Amino acid sequence: MIEWTAPPRRPLLRQPAALASLAWLALAGLGAALAPFLAPAGPLEADTARALLPPGPGWPLGTDLLGRDVLVRILWGGRWTLGMGLAALGVAVGAGLPVGLLAGTFGGWVDAVLMRVVDALLAFPGILLAMALVALLGPGMGSVAVAVGAAAAPAYARVARSAALEARAQPYVDAARAVGCTEWRIMVRHVLPNAAAPLVAFAAAQLGWVLLNGAALNFLGLGAPPGTPEWGAMLAQGRGYLRDAPWASAFPGLALTLTVLAANLVGDGLQEALRPR
Amino acid sequence: MARYAGRRIVQAAFVLWLAATLAFGAMQLTPGDPAQALLAASGATAEEIAERRAQLGLDAPVPVRYVRYLADLLRGDLGQSWLHGRSVGRMIAEQLPATVELALAATVVGVGVGLALGILGAVRRSTWLDTIVTAVAVLGLSTPTFWSGILAILLFSLQLGWLPATGEGGLRHLVLPASVLGFALSGSVARLVRARIVEVMEAPFVLAARARGLSSWRVLCVHVLRSALAPALTVIALQFGFLLGGAVVTESVFARQGLGKLAVEAIIWRDLPVVRGVIVFGALGYVLVNLASDLAQAWLDPRLREELA
Numbered sequence: 001m002i003e004w005t006a007p008p009r010r011p012l013l014r015q016p017a018a019l020a021s022l023a024w025l026a027l028a029g030l031g032a033a034l035a036p037f038l039a040p041a042g043p044l045e046a047d048t049a050r051a052l053l054p055p056g057p058g059w060p061l062g063t064d065l066l067g068r069d070v071l072v073r074i075l076w077g078g079r080w081t082l083g084m085g086l087a088a089l090g091v092a093v094g095a096g097l098p099v100g101l102l103a104g105t106f107g108g109w110v111d112a113v114l115m116r117v118v119d120a121l122l123a124f125p126g127i128l129l130a131m132a133l134v135a136l137l138g139p140g141m142g143s144v145a146v147a148v149g150a151a152a153a154p155a156y157a158r159v160a161r162s163a164a165l166e167a168r169a170q171p172y173v174d175a176a177r178a179v180g181c182t183e184w185r186i187m188v189r190h191v192l193p194n195a196a197a198p199l200v201a202f203a204a205a206q207l208g209w210v211l212l213n214g215a216a217l218n219f220l221g222l223g224a225p226p227g228t229p230e231w232g233a234m235l236a237q238g239r240g241y242l243r244d245a246p247w248a249s250a251f252p253g254l255a256l257t258l259t260v261l262a263a264n265l266v267g268d269g270l271q272e273a274l275r276p277r
Numbered sequence: 278m279a280r281y282a283g284r285r286i287v288q289a290a291f292v293l294w295l296a297a298t299l300a301f302g303a304m305q306l307t308p309g310d311p312a313q314a315l316l317a318a319s320g321a322t323a324e325e326i327a328e329r330r331a332q333l334g335l336d337a338p339v340p341v342r343y344v345r346y347l348a349d350l351l352r353g354d355l356g357q358s359w360l361h362g363r364s365v366g367r368m369i370a371e372q373l374p375a376t377v378e379l380a381l382a383a384t385v386v387g388v389g390v391g392l393a394l395g396i397l398g399a400v401r402r403s404t405w406l407d408t409i410v411t412a413v414a415v416l417g418l419s420t421p422t423f424w425s426g427i428l429a430i431l432l433f434s435l436q437l438g439w440l441p442a443t444g445e446g447g448l449r450h451l452v453l454p455a456s457v458l459g460f461a462l463s464g465s466v467a468r469l470v471r472a473r474i475v476e477v478m479e480a481p482f483v484l485a486a487r488a489r490g491l492s493s494w495r496v497l498c499v500h501v502l503r504s505a506l507a508p509a510l511t512v513i514a515l516q517f518g519f520l521l522g523g524a525v526v527t528e529s530v531f532a533r534q535g536l537g538k539l540a541v542e543a544i545i546w547r548d549l550p551v552v553r554g555v556i557v558f559g560a561l562g563y564v565l566v567n568l569a570s571d572l573a574q575a576w577l578d579p580r581l582r583e584e585l586a
Contacts, residue, residue: 002493003402004478119288120295125518127525128559135544135552136303212421216526219423220541235423239530246431253424261419268415 011273018269021262028259032078043068043076043229052245062247064238070248074255077229081215081256084145084223084230088210091149092156093203099153100160101195105168105187115161121154127213134222141230144223148214152206159202163195170194197274205267208260215256231256281575289568294347296560300553301346305339333357355554360546365554368539375445376535379458379527380520382451386459388513391466395509398467399474400497410467417464422523426457426530443532454531458523462516470509477505507577514570518563 012018031038047067055062061070099118103111121129133147167173168191176190215232217223224230226237231252238249321329330336334345349356355365391414398410433453434442440453477483478501486496525537536555543551 002400002497003404003407004483004487006475006479007403120292124292124296124560125521125563127522128518128556128563131522131525131540131544132300132303132552132556135547135549136306138547139545208419212419213522216421216423219421220526220529222541222544232421232423235427239427242427242431243435246435249424249427250431253421253427257420257424260421261415264415264419 009272009275012266012269015269015272017265021265021269024258024262025266028078028255028262029082031075032082035072035075035079039069039072039075041072043073044227045069045072052241052248054245055247061251062245064234064245064248065241070234070251073229073234074231074252077231077234077252078255080141080224080228080230081211081218081232082259084141084148084214084218085207085211085259087145088149088152088214089203089207091146092152092206092210095150095153096156097160097199100157100162101164101187101192103157104161104164104195105191106183111161114157118154118157122158126151126155126209127216130213130217131222134217139222141218141224141228144214144217148210148217151213152210156202156206160195160199163198164191167191167194197270201267201270201274203267204263204270208263208267211256211263212260278575282572285568285571289564292564293557293560296564297347297350297557298343300556301343304549304553350557355557356550358543358548358551360543360548360551365550368551369536369554369558372534372536372539375533376524376528376537378451379454379524379533379535380517382455383458383462383520383523383527386455387462387516388466389463390459391463391513392470392506394463394467395470396474396502398471399478402475402478410471414464414467414471417460417462418468419464420461422457422461422527423530425460426454426527429453429457430531445533450531450533454527454533457530458520458527461523462520465516465519466513469512470506473505473509473512474501477501480504507574511570511574514566517566521559521563 035043045068047063049067050059050063051065051067053059053063053067059069059071061074063069064073099114103114103118130144130147130151133150134143137143137146164187168186173186173190176186181190214223215230218230218232219236221233221236224233226233234252235249235256238245238252242249334342337345346356353366355369357363358365358368361368394410394414398407398414401407401410430442430453433440441450442453444450483496483500486500487493491500521536524535525540527533528535528537529541536559539551540555542548543555
């Protein structure tokens with residue numbers, strides 16, 4: 001049997017996958033925010049007497065080479081990884097949104113110039129761009145956030161432009177112009193609010209991308225300094241004693257994968273919920 | 278067609294020039310003196326460093342160096358590694374085969390699995406099968422290769438002992454990295470293919486074909502797949518950039534030789550000519566693959582051919 005027709009669209013809160021994703025994101029965010037209360041000793045507390053222990057009471061996800069609790073490190077690591085992701089998303093939206101809005105609202109040569117540059121950047125693999133920026137800025141957590149965010153910005157500018165173009169074609173924009181609104185006012189008060197839906201959906205998907213690639217740069221050793229409980233860096237550290245303590249790399253990777261997955265699923269869910277009929 | 282090809286080639290050249298210029302500018306902005314970086318370890322005197330600066334052409338003004346750099350690039354000269362004093366072009370050439378091998382094998386896995394999943398999900402839209410396909414696809418898209426790679430090593434190398442965990446040499450060493458990277462690729466391919474097919478399935482000409490009483494399978498294979506997959510293939514070509522980046526990480530997980538290892542080491546040691554060389558070379562590959570796929574697309578699709586004429 002072949003299914004020829006489209007299913008009805010569902011609002012975000014009626015989609016089980018999106019709901020579960022939101023719940024996981026909330027849990028991971030809370031864990032990171034409350035880490036100082038949940039594990040006051042901090043992620044660096046080492047105790048070689050309990051090194052490389054498998055999951056058990058006292059250390060639910062096992063311990064690493066230095067006897068540090070993997071769960072505690074994942075909780076604290078959320079501050080690094082999620083913080084890096086949000087900062088990178090901020091860079092991507094902060095740079096991409098104004099460019100896309102300006103191009104879409106003003107059109108003409110503004111559009112032509114901005115979009116040529118965006119196209120040139122898009123014609124460049126994102127992760128390579130991020131690596132080049134890290135090389136320029138020097139390895140470090142801040143560089144990774146800026147680099148990954150900047151690498152994601154051109155795609156965001158493209159989406160913002162097409163959303164702005166669509167919003168601009170509506171009659172209320174003509175009406176606003178007829179009563180004498182300036183183009184700036186039209187952009188900020190009329191185009192932006194009406195273009196918001198696809199921009200939010202794409203931002204969620206972008207969050208997944210920056211988390212994945214930011215953690216990858218950390219895994220490669222280009223970001224957080226050694227010993228930092230960042231999830232990608234934890235995976236890299238645990239790789240050295242994979243045979244003796246697989247949990248030390250498997251669980252940080254699971255936390256990262258679930259978070260990226262959740263961001264992508266929320267993005268998909270928003271896209272379905274906001275799909276035009 | 279010729280006009281379109283000309284325009285696309287000019288555009289590709291512009292992107293390459295921009296990439297090369299960005300790479301040059303980035304190096305100018307980076308603090309530190311390459312001559313000093315090169316000779317610091319050997320305890321060279323100030324005169325020796327100055328001599329080396331002149332030798333590297335670093336005492337010329339920036340515009341002169343920029344023109345020299347572009348001229349060198351056009352001749353295929355990517356400069357010299359600060360760390361090893363060797364030709365960057367040769368270093369890339371040495372590492373290239375390992376990366377190409379991995380990327381090609383991963384493409385075969387990723388496009389094969391992705392096409393199968395995408396077609397399956399589209400024709401069984403909103404059934405349990407589609408749900409599984411969608412789930413597998415988003416999982417492939419979301420799973421970092423450095424995690425799936427480590428899990429694969431744990432299971433197939435350490436537990437079962439079927440395949441070697443690291444290193445290279447022959448097919449046995451290629452299976453795990455290619456599958457891991459291929460799985461990540463198959464996620465985005467499956468989503469693209471599924472979306473394209475679903476879109477075409479709702480097109481009026483498909484409804485017309487079904488209304489004429491053609492069998493479902495005939496409509497699917499002859500009408501839908503043919504017009505859905507040609508554009509999907511171009512978008513798949515765009516995944517080449519993803520593969521390039523993915524190969525960097527995958528090589529690190531499986532301790533393989535390749536461009537990724539070269540780039541990561543160069544970034545950590547701030548061997549900027551090597552970083553710049555890998556970036557410019559990567560951009561060249563990416564731009565050429567995209568150019569080729571766009572031209573092939575325009576040549577294959579009669580509608581596009583007319584539109585662009």
